[in-house]
Amino acid sequence: xxxxxxxxxxxxxxxxxxxxxxxxxxxxxxxxxxxxxxxxxxxxxxxxxxxxxxxxxxxxxxxxxxxxxxxxxxxxxxxxxxxxxxxxxxxxxxxxxxxxxxxxxxxxxxxxxxxxxxxxxxxxxxxxxxxxxxxxxxxxxxxxxxxxxxxxxxxxxxxxxxxxxxxxxxxxxxxxxxxxxxxxxxxxxxxxxxxxxxxxxxxxxxxxxxxxxxxxxxxxxxxxxxxxxxxxxxxxxxxxxxx
Numbered sequence: 001x002x003x004x005x006x007x008x009x010x011x012x013x014x015x016x017x018x019x020x021x022x023x024x025x026x027x028x029x030x031x032x033x034x035x036x037x038x039x040x041x042x043x044x045x046x047x048x049x050x051x052x053x054x055x056x057x058x059x060x061x062x063x064x065x066x067x068x069x070x071x072x073x074x075x076x077x078x079x080x081x082x083x084x085x086x087x088x089x090x091x092x093x094x095x096x097x098x099x100x101x102x103x104x105x106x107x108x109x110x111x112x113x114x115x116x117x118x119x120x121x122x123x124x125x126x127x128x129x130x131x132x133x134x135x136x137x138x139x140x141x142x143x144x145x146x147x148x149x150x151x152x153x154x155x156x157x158x159x160x161x162x163x164x165x166x167x168x169x170x171x172x173x174x175x176x177x178x179x180x181x182x183x184x185x186x187x188x189x190x191x192x193x194x195x196x197x198x199x200x201x202x203x204x205x206x207x208x209x210x211x212x213x214x215x216x217x218x219x220x221x222x223x224x225x226x227x228x229x230x231x232x233x234x235x236x237x238x239x240x241x242x243x
Contacts, residue, residue: 004029004030006063008027008063011023011047011057013219014058020043022219028195032195033209034197035200036197036198037200042239046219048199053069053074065080075108085154085157089153092141096138104156104157106120147182150171151185158194163194165197167199203231
């Protein structure tokens with residue numbers, strides 16, 4: 001049996017007396033498309049922050065590609081091959097799109113030795129082309145629409161050459177067609193071999209994307225399985241619609 005790319009065991013996080021995560025167990029296989037859902041306040045963001053190193057878990061273990069991540073800062077996790085995109089993109093406003101993508105190439109991908117990028121300018125344009133922004137490579141973020149900002153955020157995440165991409169509400173606030181555009185882009189990235197965890201409230205997108213669905217409620221994992229089965233579980237329905 002192959003080792004999971006991401007292995008989370010007994011993860012716990014408290015803020016004072018508030019339990020944000022309680023004994024969360026999770027496995028993600030190489031190449032998998034995993035959907036992570038839950039009502040507001042369910043612990044999704046806390047889980048992602050503990051995985052990426054923004055927060056330190058109080059209990060449990062996180063392993064990525066066979067490496068223990070406990071105690072590692074966020075930048076070390078990025079260099080191991082874990083990347084995330086943020087719901088609220090914060091690119092460098094004074095840099096061009098190409099320069100924005102160049103930063104994570106130099107900061108993360110370029111330090112891996114054998115995986116070093118030899119032609120950084122070409123790689124910047126390749127990434128921007130992947131997300132449909134190569135024609136605006138010399139523009140600044142202020143020139144972008146909302147969906148273009150989300151695409152730039154994904155390009156910046158991909159610039160670190162991740163094995164795992166955590167897409168945190170990449171579709172929030174977008175139109176129906178724009179959601180489909182981001183969904184198609186994530187599918188293409190996964191087809192290229194990138195493992196993806198999607199955190200999203202737009203259920204049609206989650207169900208279209210996910211091979212497996214995990215549900216958090218009040219900091220606990222209450223469901224993990226095939227999407228069509230998970231959304232029919234009584235406790236999942238109750239969490240979203242009320243008992």
